[in-house]
Amino acid sequence: MRANFTWILSGNVTYSACQWITLVLLAKIGNVTMLGQFALGLAINVPIFTLANLALRSVLVTDTQGRRPFRDYLGLRLFTSLLVLLGVVSFLFCSQFSATSMVIFAVSLVKAVESISDTFHGLFQQKERMDRVGKSLMLKSLLSPLAMGILLVTMRDVFWGTVAMACGWALVLFAYDIPRAMKLLSQTRDAGHTDSTLADTLKPRWNRKSMRQLTIIALPLGITVMLTTLFSNVPRYFLSEHDLGIFAGLASLTVLGTTVVTALGRASIVRFAHLFTERNTRAFRALLLRLLGFATLLVTAGILLVLLVGRPIVELLFTAEFAEHTPLLILLVASAMFEYFATLLGTAVTATREFKRLAVYYSFVAVVAVVLAFLLIPRLGLPGAAWTLIGTYSIICLVLLLILRTAWRRARGAHHP
Numbered sequence: 001m002r003a004n005f006t007w008i009l010s011g012n013v014t015y016s017a018c019q020w021i022t023l024v025l026l027a028k029i030g031n032v033t034m035l036g037q038f039a040l041g042l043a044i045n046v047p048i049f050t051l052a053n054l055a056l057r058s059v060l061v062t063d064t065q066g067r068r069p070f071r072d073y074l075g076l077r078l079f080t081s082l083l084v085l086l087g088v089v090s091f092l093f094c095s096q097f098s099a100t101s102m103v104i105f106a107v108s109l110v111k112a113v114e115s116i117s118d119t120f121h122g123l124f125q126q127k128e129r130m131d132r133v134g135k136s137l138m139l140k141s142l143l144s145p146l147a148m149g150i151l152l153v154t155m156r157d158v159f160w161g162t163v164a165m166a167c168g169w170a171l172v173l174f175a176y177d178i179p180r181a182m183k184l185l186s187q188t189r190d191a192g193h194t195d196s197t198l199a200d201t202l203k204p205r206w207n208r209k210s211m212r213q214l215t216i217i218a219l220p221l222g223i224t225v226m227l228t229t230l231f232s233n234v235p236r237y238f239l240s241e242h243d244l245g246i247f248a249g250l251a252s253l254t255v256l257g258t259t260v261v262t263a264l265g266r267a268s269i270v271r272f273a274h275l276f277t278e279r280n281t282r283a284f285r286a287l288l289l290r291l292l293g294f295a296t297l298l299v300t301a302g303i304l305l306v307l308l309v310g311r312p313i314v315e316l317l318f319t320a321e322f323a324e325h326t327p328l329l330i331l332l333v334a335s336a337m338f339e340y341f342a343t344l345l346g347t348a349v350t351a352t353r354e355f356k357r358l359a360v361y362y363s364f365v366a367v368v369a370v371v372l373a374f375l376l377i378p379r380l381g382l383p384g385a386a387w388t389l390i391g392t393y394s395i396i397c398l399v400l401l402l403i404l405r406t407a408w409r410r411a412r413g414a415h416h417p
Contacts, residue, residue: 003130003131007130007133007135008130008263008266008267009134009260009267010138011130011133011134011135011136011137011138011263012134012137012259012263013256013259014137014141014142015138015259016255016256016258017141017256018142018144018145019144019252019255020252020253020255020256021144021145022144022148022165023035023039023248023252024249024317024318025148025152026148026152026158027245027249027318027319028318028319029152029153029156030152030156030158032242032245032321033241033245034158035245035249036240036241036242036244036245037099037100037103037158037241038103038107038158038162038248039236039244039247040100040103040104040236040241040244041100041103041104041107041108042107043233043236044104044107045104045107045108046111046229047226047229047230048084048087049081049108049114049115050222050225050228050229051225051226052080052081052083052084052115053081053115053118053222053225054077054214054215055222055224055225056076056119056214056222057118057122057125058122058269059073059214059217059218059221060073060122060125060126061122061125061126061270061273062269062270062273062351062353068210068214069205070123070185070202071204071205072205072207072210072211072214073214074116074119074204074205075204075205075206075210075211076214076218077115077116077119078116078204079206079211081115084108084112085108085109085112088104088108089105091104091105092104092105099159100241102159103158103159103162106158106159106160106162106163107162109163109166110162110166110169112166113166113173114140114169116173117136117140117169117172117177120136120173120177120178120180120181121133121177123181123185124180125266125270128270129184132180135176136172136176136177136180139176140168140169140172143168143172144168146168147164147167147168148162149161150164178202182202185202219359220356221350221358221359223359223362223363224359224362227359227362227365227366228342228346228362228396230366231366231369231389231392232339234366234369234373234392235373235377235384235385235386235389236248237373238373239382239385246322246325246328246382247382247385249318249322250314250322250329250332253314253317253329254302254332254336257295257298257302257336257340258339258343260298261295261298261343262343264294264344265343265344265346266347268287268291268347269347269350269351272284272288272347272348272350272351272352273351273353275287275351276351276407281408284348292344295340295341295344298340299334299336299337299340302333303330303334306326306329306330306333310329311323314326314329325382327383328382331383331386331390332389334386335386335389335390335393338389338390338394338396338397339389339393341393341397342393342396342400345397345400345401345404346396348400349400349403349404352404352408354403354406354407357406357407361402361403362396362399364399365392365395365396368391368395372387372388372391373385373388376388
């Protein structure tokens with residue numbers, strides 16, 4: 001677990017750092033509006049693609065008994081990604097190819113490539129080869145700011161910079177992810193399997209019955225994860241492109257902590273799943289408490305850093321206009337604490353495979369998030385967006401604790417009839 005965590009942490013830290021550098025380049029070489037357009041593209045595409053992805057990676061990883069072959073997951077992921085791209089293209093025609101809609105389309109290309117790559121990462125994670133996930137993330141990470149920076153300097157156009165990012169990520173998919181997946185399967189396949197059988201395992205299968213069954217299994221978790229991404233993006237729909245640029249720039253400074261916590265969750269989800277299957281309550285609880293304690297220390301350090309040197313750091317990394325909103329950063333770090341707790345609690349709940357219950361409760365929280373944004377942002381402005389996040393993630397934590405408690409009660413009842 002330590003080795004897996006080290007690799008996924010290294011990959012995610014590099015990935016998040018380079019994504020953050022990309023935002024800084026947009027703010028410094030471009031302008032706040034460009035940053036706002038790119039952030040809006042992410043805010044729109046991330047929830048849509050997350051729903052289309054159906055959280056197949058988590059379903060694949062927690063399928064410890066190997067109920068379905070990998071090619072079923074890959075086929076469904078390719079199908080849903082294509083559907084989303086067709087929908088975005090339709091939106092592009094309806095919007096008459098405005099500058100903002102073109103950026104949204106470019107971001108959809110990036111997310112489509114990422115979703116396919118994520119399927120192979122799920123295979124690596126299931127085999128507990130997080131080193132390959134980490135290396136893939138590092139390769140994509142380095143290409144993001146490089147592609148965006150070159151296109152911003154030469155063309156001053158965020159659209160072409162985003163398209164270049166998509167091309168770079170596609171290169172990593174075909175040059176690294178797919179070959180490494182073939183090699184991994186060749187090492188783990190049964191001795192009686194032939195090379196043609198190995199090739200078939202990576203050939204997408206579009207069997208209608210299989211796709212329908214897998215969709216039924218994964219859809220509740222897909223809705224849940226989509227709602228999870230929606231929670232952090234809801235405030236962005238209520239902001240202008242300029243204010244969104246400020247908000248996205250400052251929020252990006254909490255990404256490092258998010259990256260660490262996400263890496264912890266991904267490195268521990270298989271362990272959580274095994275502990276839940278074994279009904280080892282004590283070890284399950286101990287692991288969860290250790291992760292939550294680490295997240296608390298992380299947030300405490302972040303708040304102290306902002307209070308001591310927040311303004312000069314913000315002005316150095318971005319511009320003086322961003323530094324004027326340093327008090328907002330304190331609220332964003334506070335909201336990050338509840339987000340980290342929700343991420344780790346969500347990992348534990350996912351390991352119990354309580355997918356339907358998650359979807360139902362999260363639908364309620366999504367409504368609450370919209371209501372909070374509607375009430376707070378018009379009155380308080382940017383601070384209202386941060387308070388919306390704090391309120392939303394606080395409720396999520398309570399919901400996850402309730403689901404986790406129910407899951408364990410049901411598990412004990414099934415174990416002791």
